[in-house]
Amino acid sequence: MNVMEHLPALIIAIPLLAAFLTPLVDKISKKVRNAVVFIALAATFILTIFLVQDVFENGIMIYVMGASNPTQTIPMQAAVPIRIVLEIDGLSAFMALISVLIALIGLIYSFSHVEERGGKFYTLFLLMLVGMLGMELTGDLFNLFVFLEIASIASAALITYEFKRGSTTEAALKYIVISSIAALFVLFAIGLLYGEYDLLNMAAIAKAIKITGLSNIDMIALILFFAAFAMKAGAAPMHMWMPDAYGEAPGAVSMVLIAVTQASLYALLRMCFTIYADSLHVVIPAAIIIFGLISIFIGVTMALIQDDIKRLIAYAAVAEVGYILLAIGVGLYGVLNNEVELYARKALQGGIFHIFNDILDIGLLFLVAGGIIYITKERNLNKLGGLAHSMKYTSILFLIGLAAVAGLPPMNGFASKIMIYESVYKVSPILSIVAILASIIMLAIFVKIFHSVFTGPKISEQKDVPKLMLASMIILAALIIFFGLFPDIIINNVVNPAVNALIENAAYISNVMG
Amino acid sequence: MIYNLPFLTVVALIAIGMYAIIFKRNLIKIAVGITILESGVNLFLITLGYREGGVAPIFTNLPPGISPDQIPEKMVLPVPQALTLTSIVIGVAVLALILSFTINIYRKYGTLDAGKIRRLKE
DSSP states (O other), X not given: OOTGGGHHHHHHHHHHHHHHHHHHHHHHOHHHHHHHHHHHHHHHHHHHHHHHHHHHHHOOEEEETTOSSTTOOSXXXXXXXXXXXXXXXXXXXXXXXXXXXXXXXXXXXXXXXXOTTHHHHHHHHHHHHHHHHHHHHBOBHHHHHHHHHHHHHHHHHHHTSSTTSHHHHHHHHHHHHHHHHHHHHHHHHHHHHHHHHSOOBHHHHHHHHHHHOXXXXXXXXXXXXXXXXXXXXXXXXXXXXXXXXHHHSOHHHHHHHHHHHHHHHHHHHIIIIIXXXXXXXXXXXXXXXXXXXXXXXXXXXXXXXXXBHHHHHHHHHHHXXXXXXXXXXXXXXXXXXXXXXXXXXXXXXXXXXXHHHHHHHHHHHHHHHHHHHHHHOOOBGGGOOOGGGTOHHHHHHHHHHHHHHTTOTTSHHHHHHHHHXXXXXXXXXXXXXXXXXXXXXXXXXXXXXXXXXHSSSOOSOOOOOOHHHHHHHHHHHHHHHHHHHOHHHHIIIIIHHHHHHHHOOHHHHHHHHO | OGGGHHHHHHHHHHHHHHHHHHHOOBHHHHHHHXXXXXXXXXXXXXXXXXXXXXXXXXXGGOOXXXXXXXXXXXXXXXXXXXXXXHHHHHHHHHHHHHXXXXXXXXXXXXXXXXXXXXXXXX
16 A cells, blocks of 8 residues: 555544544553654654645645546546545645644643543543544535534634543533534534535536636535634634634643634635635625624734733733735635735735634643643733743743734744735725734733733742643744744745645636646 | 425524524523524525435435446435534533623623623623
């Protein structure tokens, strides 16, 4: 068996197998269980790097499930793809890389403190990863729905992992209700498209829409998809589940939940840029831009008044999603108006780069907050204080995360935000004004947290966080600084293939349909 | 008209489901609403796959009078049925999860009223 040929299937299969192996191994020994989970995730990570390298060098990679030849998309005696096709282009590869990287860092972080009911925790953790990887790699609409549900169910169960606090279950219930409604919207839209074209393959549907033009049924399906994925991606005013879920989930899960959210964002991009592409009405990019602005505004203003440290960071995460949506909306607007080189390419580069930066910055802050809660058992900002005396490394790491999320120059947040400001300015100066203002407020908010949590007189004697926790935070901080100092390397090697995949969607169709 | 009846039922089920989810405050009723919404979507998928006088796509079990040499015209495509089955299975899992959350919320808060358990407001 040639491993390289079966990469896409293996990347989904290894964590899936490991997920159901974990509760069994857990009966033997905790150490063996941790080793199994870590080896499975590390193997997935290495395979993903191979996959990403292959996709960036040789273009789109196709894998047909159950076919004798994994690259034969259309079986003999048929005119359309029937089997489930995994199709990985630059954007899918980029998103898969982020998901696996973040899951690996989150796993190292979890090893330091998850002991009680650990078998279940790691099973759900791996299933969550399977869900988002599946969403990002698949080329089949119904498959997308199934993986969306797997990711939702696993994340909902993980949010309420500390179920002894009632509020975690409240957040999880909100999350699963919103997710299942969104998933049913998606299923209904898939049914509409299936009824019209008899197709489930995304590339085949994209081709059909391109040939026949946009019918009314397509438009209804588009609105359902758009509403569902925007809701799952946490675009305000449909963001209300996000601060609850992020704020109540245990440390590393909050960070990995951002990746789950971004998998939905990926699905939204796939709908807009690949399936509907040129037949989109200009109202869609306008809606994305408005959602982005509302998210930025609500995110920073609501963050100002929070007392709970994790909930505050969760609202900052809403604002960060707003930045991504703003840039993507402007990019889509430019692509539809044939102004790619004028500003759309730069906006998309900024937006896609910010997807990566968002998860690193907010993820680091979530990990630090999780560490503080783990050490002090206290979430209220007014009751915390003076932690810098005993938690030196953690406070430095928090400063790095703070600077990155506020978009201060040596950090990665600056690199992508400056691209967003520059490019959205060409559409309307108001957009950049709102974006820059929100960034400044964000800095003020986080300086306030730093002041109230870390500085001041020593309240009580505390240890610093466990070593593995610190290690995972240092990895994130190192990535943040590296991305901030050398943004060109990342943009040229990782972001640009994803942007090209968004702008030139013809290859996505022709690779499946021939 | 009679052929549109299933589609009208789909619309009615989805409307009832959405009504229950949006306007009811009892968590169990919200779970019921989601189930009704899901039944509506499942019925929609099944209706799409219906062909009048169709036969099951099993070559070894064809009704008499249909030659197995060629693909019979009346043979239905099994994809919508497969989709529906998958969706039902997922629906059961989601419903079980929602109900177990509801049980835990009732234990912690002593009420099922969505208006009274809102600790996470701002």
